[in-house]
Amino acid sequence: MKSVFISGTAGSGKTLLASKLHEYYTKNGAFAAILNLDPGVDNLPYTCDVDVRDYVDYVSVMQQYELGPNGAMIMANDLIASKIDDIQDQIDRVNPDYLIVDTPGQIELFAYRSSGRFVVESLLAEEKASIFIFDGALITTPVNFVSIALLATSIRLRLNLPAINVLTKTDLIGDNLKNILGWSTNMRALENAIAREADGDTFSLTTNILRGLNLGGFAQGLIPISNVTGDGFVNLEGALSRILNLGEEVED
Ligand SMILES: Nc1nc2c(ncn2[C@@H]2O[C@H](COP(=O)(O)OP(=O)(O)OP(=O)(O)O)[C@@H](O)[C@H]2O)c(=O)[nH]1
Numbered sequence: 001m002k003s004v005f006i007s008g009t010a011g012s013g014k015t016l017l018a019s020k021l022h023e024y025y026t027k028n029g030a031f032a033a034i035l036n037l038d039p040g041v042d043n044l045p046y047t048c049d050v051d052v053r054d055y056v057d058y059v060s061v062m063q064q065y066e067l068g069p070n071g072a073m074i075m076a077n078d079l080i081a082s083k084i085d086d087i088q089d090q091i092d093r094v095n096p097d098y099l100i101v102d103t104p105g106q107i108e109l110f111a112y113r114s115s116g117r118f119v120v121e122s123l124l125a126e127e128k129a130s131i132f133i134f135d136g137a138l139i140t141t142p143v144n145f146v147s148i149a150l151l152a153t154s155i156r157l158r159l160n161l162p163a164i165n166v167l168t169k170t171d172l173i174g175d176n177l178k179n180i181l182g183w184s185t186n187m188r189a190l191e192n193a194i195a196r197e198a199d200g201d202t203f204s205l206t207t208n209i210l211r212g213l214n215l216g217g218f219a220q221g222l223i224p225i226s227n228v229t230g231d232g233f234v235n236l237e238g239a240l241s242r243i244l245n246l247g248e249e250v251e252d
């Protein structure tokens with residue numbers, strides 16, 4: 001079994017990507033399953049094979065411990081970590097080729113608290129990969145792009161998994177897609193674009209962050225996809241395969 005963890009900012013398309021990736025693998029003859037790690041979600045566009053909501057009831061946690069929504073989410077994630085053996089047993093019974101893991105909307109809860117990292121480390125798999133989503137609708141300027149790239153790098157440090165960066169909602173962003181792809185592949189173009197947008201402190205902070213990220217080997221490009229039209233999924237599957245299967249793609 002290989003596992004793919006999907007993270008990204010709230011509303012960036014994690015859940016829809018999990019559903020579409022499942023569909024893509026299934027259509028191509030692989031046995032894929034989905035693990036939902038979000039205890040607070042109401043409706044999902046897919047049928048979960050393993051669902052943490054079967055182990056932890058977020059609303060009861062809120063009532064029982066008299067917590068607000070964020071406190072209850074933290075507690076729910078800690079409870080999930082404590083049930084990791086049962087969750088693993090259920091995954092083992094399903095035993096898919098690919099386990100796609102949909103993570104909670106509150107990225108800081110999942111990536112920055114020890115329970116999230118514990119779950120990522122504890123789940124057993126031959127290979128693991130992480131997809132970080134850049135929300136196409138959020139990247140309206142080069143400075144926004146750099147700030148999301150900084151977040152992607154930070155999540156990569158926390159999860160400590162080989163990572164792929166994808167850009168979602170390409171069907172919504174029109175001409176800006178060309179700009180974003182240009183920025184993500186050409187450091188000089190990005191610095192020039194930042195210089196046109198920002199000055200003073202914002203300019204120096206943004207360019208310094210950018211240089212730091214490049215030095216850290218971040219400049220690996222972004223895979224543009226649309227969860228609605230299916231554009232880019234062939235490239236995403238290829239990139240996952242290079243990490244998970246040493247380059248062998250699922251059959252077409
Ligand atoms: N047009 C378009 N809409 C998308 C795309 N990906 C996601 N959406 C929409 O964006 C909204 C949020 O998508 P979700 O998949 O729920 O995002 P999420 O990251 O799981 O959200 P949280 O778990 O709440 O953080 C939904 O209305 C989706 O239909 C895309 O590629 N194109």
Ligand SMILES: [Mg+2]
Pocket residue numbers: 014015016038041102103104105
């Ligand atoms: Mg979601």
